[in-house]
Amino acid sequence: MIKIIDEKQCCGCGACKEVCPVQCITMKEGSLGHLFPVVNENECISCNKCEKVCPIINPIKNTEVNQSVYASYAKDDTIRKGGSSGGMFGTFASFLLKKQYLVYGASFDEKFNLSCTVAKRELELKPLMKSKYLQSDMSGKYKEIEENLKNGRKILFVSTPCQVVALKNYLGKEYENLITIDFFCHGVPSQKFFDKCLRFDEKLHRIKIFDYQFRTKIRNGSTPHYFTIKYKKGNKIAEKSKLYFDSSFYAAFQKYICLRESCYECIFSTRERASDITIADFHDINKYIKEIDRFAGCSTVIINTLKGERLWKGCNHQLETWEFNLQNLIDDGVVFAGGTQRPKNRDEFIGDYNNLKFDDFAKKWMNSKKYWKHRIYYMLPKSVRNSIKRFLGV
Ligand SMILES: Cc1cc2nc3c(=O)[nH]c(=O)nc-3n(C[C@H](O)[C@H](O)[C@H](O)COP(=O)(O)OP(=O)(O)OC[C@H]3O[C@@H](n4cnc5c(N)ncnc54)[C@H](O)[C@@H]3O)c2cc1C
Ligand code: SF4
Ligand code: SF4
Ligand code: SF4
Numbered sequence: 001m002i003k004i005i006d007e008k009q010c011c012g013c014g015a016c017k018e019v020c021p022v023q024c025i026t027m028k029e030g031s032l033g034h035l036f037p038v039v040n041e042n043e044c045i046s047c048n049k050c051e052k053v054c055p056i057i058n059p060i061k062n063t064e065v066n067q068s069v070y071a072s073y074a075k076d077d078t079i080r081k082g083g084s085s086g087g088m089f090g091t092f093a094s095f096l097l098k099k100q101y102l103v104y105g106a107s108f109d110e111k112f113n114l115s116c117t118v119a120k121r122e123l124e125l126k127p128l129m130k131s132k133y134l135q136s137d138m139s140g141k142y143k144e145i146e147e148n149l150k151n152g153r154k155i156l157f158v159s160t161p162c163q164v165v166a167l168k169n170y171l172g173k174e175y176e177n178l179i180t181i182d183f184f185c186h187g188v189p190s191q192k193f194f195d196k197c198l199r200f201d202e203k204l205h206r207i208k209i210f211d212y213q214f215r216t217k218i219r220n221g222s223t224p225h226y227f228t229i230k231y232k233k234g235n236k237i238a239e240k241s242k243l244y245f246d247s248s249f250y251a252a253f254q255k256y257i258c259l260r261e262s263c264y265e266c267i268f269s270t271r272e273r274a275s276d277i278t279i280a281d282f283h284d285i286n287k288y289i290k291e292i293d294r295f296a297g298c299s300t301v302i303i304n305t306l307k308g309e310r311l312w313k314g315c316n317h318q319l320e321t322w323e324f325n326l327q328n329l330i331d332d333g334v335v336f337a338g339g340t341q342r343p344k345n346r347d348e349f350i351g352d353y354n355n356l357k358f359d360d361f362a363k364k365w366m367n368s369k370k371y372w373k374h375r376i377y378y379m380l381p382k383s384v385r386n387s388i389k390r391f392l393g394v
Pocket of ligand 2: 001019020021022039043045046047050051
C-alpha cells in the first residue's frame, strides 16, 4: 500500500488512485498546493496494485536502441509558431491525426484547469500545443487510454517523463498502437498555486484574465520566456505580451522555487527514457548553427526507440533537421544536464506561503518591481547582452 512519508516520494501522477480496485485512495493537498495520495486503510484490501503502478517505486529504463539526436523545427511557420520551441509536437500530432491516431496532450479548460485532453481532429489540436508550466491532471485518463488501446485505437500520448512511466506501468504491457513522447522537464508547480497567482494578478491590475499563454514568441525577443494574456478591464477587451516576471506565477516558476518536491530529485530526467521520443528546447542552438532564428523556435529531438525512429522518418519531409552527436551534446551540457537544484530559500518560501496572506506573500516573492535590473537588461541591444553574458561566463 502506498504511504507517502516524504513529499519527494510522489510525483503526483495519480496512477495509484486510478488503479485502486476499491477506490480507497484520495488525493490530498501537501505543500504549495501539490496533491498526494492518502489511503483509507480501513477499506484497503492490500492488493498492492498502487505500488506496482507507481513510477517512483517502479521507474522504467529504456535501453532499446542507440539514441540519435537532432536540432529541428517545423517548415510550416504556423506549426513552428504554435509550439514552445520548434513545433515538434504540432508536426508529429498533425501527421498522426491524419493516420487516425488519437492525440493526448495537456490543455486548459475555460477556468484554467490543466488536464490531459484528447484531440481527435486537427481543429482540436491548438489548445494542446505549447508548454503549460504546471501539473496536468490525469484523472480518468489512464483508464480511458487503456480502453482505447484495447479497442485497437492508435494513440499518441505526450506528457512529463513521470506521467509517461505512470501510464506504461498502468498499462502493464507494451502496445504496438501506442506512441509516447516526453520532454525535458525541470518540474511542475501545482494547479492551486497557479490559480492563486492568477487571482492575485487580476486583483493587482483590476482585470479579468480569460486567456493565458506561456512562451509567446516575440520577434527579436530578448528571452524565450514571454507570456500573453487576454483580459477584460471594465468594458474593454485587451491583449498584452510581457516578460515573464510581470506574471507572478511565471516569475516564481522561473526561480524554480514552487515546484513539486520530487522534481528536485527527479529520477526521470536521465538519458534512459521510457518514451519513444524526447523533445526539448534547443536554447543554445546558435553556438552550433548561427543562422537559425532561436526566437522563432528550435527543438532538440531525441529518438529513443525504433517506434520513435519510424515516426521521425515519416515526418522528416515536414522538418528542417540537423543531426548531432549525442555524446558531444552531453559533454557540452546541452542535454541530460541533471536535475533542478532546490533553491536554498525554498523552505522560507513555503513557510511564507503557509503563514502570510497570499497577497503579502506574492508581493514579497514575486514582485515585478524587484526585477528592475532584469528589465533594464532585457531592454539592452542583443550585442550588449551577449557581452554581459560572456563577461559573467553564462
Ligand atoms: C512543465 C514543463 C517543463 C519543461 N522544462 C523544460 C526544460 O527544462 N528544458 C527544456 O528544454 N524543455 C522543457 N520543457 C519542454 C519545452 O517547454 C517544450 O515543450 C518542448 O521544447 C517542445 O516544444 P514544441 O514546440 O515541440 O511543442 P509544444 O507545442 O510546446 O508541445 C508541448 C507538448 O507538451 C504538452 N504539455 C504542455 N504542458 C504540459 C504539462 N504541464 N504536462 C503535460 N504535458 C504538457 C502539450 O500538450 C504538448 O503535447 C518543459 C515543458 C513543460 C510542460
Ligand atoms: S493496496 Fe490495493 S486496495 Fe490498498 S490502496 Fe493500494 S490499490 Fe488500493
Ligand atoms: S507517484 Fe503517482 S503512483 Fe506514486 S504515490 Fe504518487 S500519485 Fe501515486
Ligand atoms: S521534474 Fe521529474 S518528477 Fe517533476 S514533473 Fe518533471 S518528470 Fe515529473
